[in-house]
Amino acid sequence: MMAAEATAQLADMLPPLRGRWRADAPLAPLTWFRTGGPAELLVRPAGFADLARLLRALPLTVPVRTVGAGSNLIIRDGGLRGVVIRLGRGLNAIAVGPDGVVAGAGALDGTVAEHAASAGLAGLEFLSGIPGTIGGAIAMNAGAYGSDVASVVDWVDIVTRSGECRRLAGNQLGFGYRHAHLPPESVVVRARFRATRGDKRAVASRMAEIRASREATQPVRARTGGSTFRNPPDMKAWELIEAAGGRGLRRGGAQVSEKHCNFLINTGGATAADIEGLGEELRRRVFAASGVTLEWEIHRVGVPAGKPEAVT
Numbered sequence: 001m002m003a004a005e006a007t008a009q010l011a012d013m014l015p016p017l018r019g020r021w022r023a024d025a026p027l028a029p030l031t032w033f034r035t036g037g038p039a040e041l042l043v044r045p046a047g048f049a050d051l052a053r054l055l056r057a058l059p060l061t062v063p064v065r066t067v068g069a070g071s072n073l074i075i076r077d078g079g080l081r082g083v084v085i086r087l088g089r090g091l092n093a094i095a096v097g098p099d100g101v102v103a104g105a106g107a108l109d110g111t112v113a114e115h116a117a118s119a120g121l122a123g124l125e126f127l128s129g130i131p132g133t134i135g136g137a138i139a140m141n142a143g144a145y146g147s148d149v150a151s152v153v154d155w156v157d158i159v160t161r162s163g164e165c166r167r168l169a170g171n172q173l174g175f176g177y178r179h180a181h182l183p184p185e186s187v188v189v190r191a192r193f194r195a196t197r198g199d200k201r202a203v204a205s206r207m208a209e210i211r212a213s214r215e216a217t218q219p220v221r222a223r224t225g226g227s228t229f230r231n232p233p234d235m236k237a238w239e240l241i242e243a244a245g246g247r248g249l250r251r252g253g254a255q256v257s258e259k260h261c262n263f264l265i266n267t268g269g270a271t272a273a274d275i276e277g278l279g280e281e282l283r284r285r286v287f288a289a290s291g292v293t294l295e296w297e298i299h300r301v302g303v304p305a306g307k308p309e310a311v312t
Helices: 003-012 048-057 109-118 125-129 134-140 200-217 237-243 272-290
Strands: 020-026 038-044 064-067 073-075 080-086 094-097 100-104 153-159 165-169 187-194 254-256 264-266 299-301
Touching: 003 020, 003 038, 048 080, 048 153, 048 187, 064 187, 073 272, 094 109, 100 109, 109 125, 109 134, 109 200, 125 200, 134 187, 237 272, 254 272, 264 272
Parallel strands: 038 080, 064 080, 073 299
Antiparallel strands: 020 038, 094 100, 100 187, 153 165, 153 187, 254 264
16 A cells, blocks of 8 residues: 555544644654654644544554654654644643642643742742653653652543543552653643642742753753653763763764763754664663663654764
8 A cells, every 4th residue: 555545544534623633744843853754644632622532533553642842752764653643722721729730731841830930839840940741741750850740740631542531640650760651652631730839939049040050051952852861770871971982972963962961962964863873872882881771761753764874
């Protein structure tokens, strides 16, 4: 079957939706690296019910993947097969209560932190230092600056791959280091975070400190994907990369950041293969130098295409 015919058949499986969809949709503009191939079908549901209707209609044999802000993601150059779901309007509402915040999965982490701060709620300042959306923060148990999602989440609403709407308590999510145990291919749609009353000036000051620290130590203005590798127990990934001579290493248009060597950068013309290949080269060098195997923190998805440039 020709690719165009297969895509047309996939489109025919879609139910009537209030949201939008597009075949062969470019995904590179949706990622922080600005690389990667297209989605076979990109769907933007208009809300909770639209998403549930979509998942109920799709056969379980159709691959489904959700993309948020694309801040922790490498989409390979061959793109993504099946249906890619992009959460946005209709799934990014934020409601502030007296002791917490309910946020849609499409809301930006930093925006949730700002809403909490404006209401004089403390305990969510760390979210201002995490790029990405709430859905991704839940799935990754995102954490920084002394806290993580697992320590503040009350419950999470999801839509399962079969289209069932479920609410899971925080203790049902099996949180671990940069991981939550969610049903396969389920989509996080909303979450409630606990917070406490605090002094607005103190909360704002803490958020300013976090942002200043990120600006000083990370390449926040570059095309990057955040921390590339998980920190091994009692170690720092960046220190292992530094010791293995990885700082500044290049592959094609990809480079290890000179500012923080656990960050990879698209210097302008990198392919996804350049970036992923550079990460694999760092893993090889670190293992050769220290015997430690670095584990990817950035998600790498999709179909490879082509070969990366040689390391220089």
